[in-house]
Amino acid sequence: MRQYEPDRPTPVEVAAMRRSLRSGRAALARRSFLGGALAVGGAGALSACGIPAAGKSQGGVSADDHSATEKVVNFSNWPEYIDVDDSGKVHPTLDAFRKRTGITVKYTEDINDNDEFFGKIQPQLAAGQDTGRDLIVLTDWLAARMIRLGYVQKLDASNLPHAFANLSDQFRSPDWDPGRAYSYPWQGISTVVAFNKKALNGVEVKSVSDLLDNPALKGRVGLLTEMRDTVGMTMLDMGIDPGKFTGDNYDAVIARLQKAVDKGQIRRFTGNDYTSDLSKGDLAACVAWGGDIVQLQADNPDVGYVIPDSGYMTSTDNLMIPNKARHKTNAERLIDYYFEPEPAAELSAYVNYVSPVGDVKPYLAKIDKSAASNPLIVPDKAMRAKSRSFRALSSKEETAYQQKFAKLTGA
Structure with missing residues (x-):
């Protein structure tokens, strides 16, 4: 393990400075997204867009899975929400996944607002079409709506052994997705x-x-x-x-x-x-x-x-596979990969949010002891006991x- 000199910044500090300089994820109002059309339009606005009313789920719609012949995952995420090397061009965990599996991840930072992104993909989902994305990251309230509307596919548990085994109890069974049938948390x-x-x-x-x-x-x-x-x-x-x-x-x-x-x-x-x-x-x-x-x-x-x-x-931001995704199995393999402690630790050391992996702490300590001991990144038992979640809302x-x-x- 590399030893950091006392006068040198830790990886957490380096990540924070890099985000500040690049005006990245922390500078975005990425969780203040309900003051617009949904807040004032509500169910009426949804109906006007042709979205089925709550409770009338279409059910997840699968497609022919091309994972075996097309070694790719199309992954949409928020800006500054994954590890980046010093060049700012390579995501080390994704690169390691590619080298291990032969699957290339086409990673796009095109989610800046939940409502805006939903408006972008909703017409295709409502029409039963492929969105061009195999994996997306949505905040829990929108994840709940996507499940309610039948816009995401049920996950195959046989492809998710690490996710099932290593998911922290804190995030295991939200009321909007009991047992995590359709989603797994990216970060808490x-x-x-x-x-x-x-x-x-x-x-x-x-x-x-x-x-x-x-x-x-x-x-x-x-x-x-x-x-x-x-x-x-x-x-x-x-x-x-x-x-x-x-x-x-x-x-x-x-x-x-x-x-x-x-x-x-x-x-x-x-x-x-x-x-x-x-x-x-x-x-x-x-x-x-x-x-x-x-x-x-x-x-x-x-x-x-x-x-x-x-x-x-x-609350949580959640990994989900939209309807008609062409590479469902590859996407599930990527979800499962991020529930292995090593890549989970690398991710947490960069983004500084709560890892959903229960045993991440000793692995994170090898990268940055200060991050591993910070309860805002790795909540201890006493802190987890004080955690509460907002219940799912009807439309x-x-x-x-x-x-x-x-x-x-x-x-």
Whole structure:
């Protein structure tokens, strides 16, 4: 194992600096994507696009599998969401997969927004046509919709021995895909409370209540434009389970958040652009995504975070095979490859989000001990116990809840 001198940056720090310089994934508002057409159009907008209503699934549509004769996988992902070498041109884990299997991965960073990408592929899926993609990465709420609409194929468990064996219990059976029949997580996303110690100037922040109620933070608090994270964290703070809440529970949370907005407690609702304000101290504290905090801490020792006693929200970006994909078996082999501990560790060392592989820590420690010991990258047992997920929504609920949240945020 290579030893890193104390005065040299670790791989996590190098990755963070590279992302900053290239204005990559962390600079994109990649999880603030529901303020547009879906939020205001909801089920009506879906119907207008010719998408079947929820509950009327077409079922996954397979195609002739050409994996045996065409050694390729067409893989669409988000920008800056995979390991890259120093040249910025080679993805080491994909290169290793090719050398081992003879399968070339045609990797495209063409997902910048869930809704936008869905609009790009939906006409082909609705028409029963090949999208030209064998593997895509979608955030859990859209993954749930894709399954509900019958737009993705059921996975063949016999091609996924590592995925089944090594998947962390934390991500094993979401309510929108019980037993992971149609998806496997690419990375997990932890939502926490972050702060700038210098900007706090001695004020203690341990919970969402501190963000919403402490007058010393008035006008210096940030919340996320992603409804499931902001509402979910507030639910936990109020003793409501985000996995089982009712409509009345949701309305109570919106009322509490509205009170904080009305009294000027909230500076603004943001996507990933909160990172600049937090680092500069314009935001004293905020609801934040764990991977961003890892990256910020590499440059700014004043940035810190806390896991509230009430718990924290977890979501996932997920690998799925769309209908009519030509290379389903090859795509499943690639999914399974990323659940082997070694490539999983290489990926986590670069992207800094939560690995879905349960035993990744000792392998990650060989690359970067600081990453392996960071609970925002490898949650320990106590942290995993505080993890909660937002329950799946019906089409009707999604429309109603997004409209209420959009009104709150001024979207």
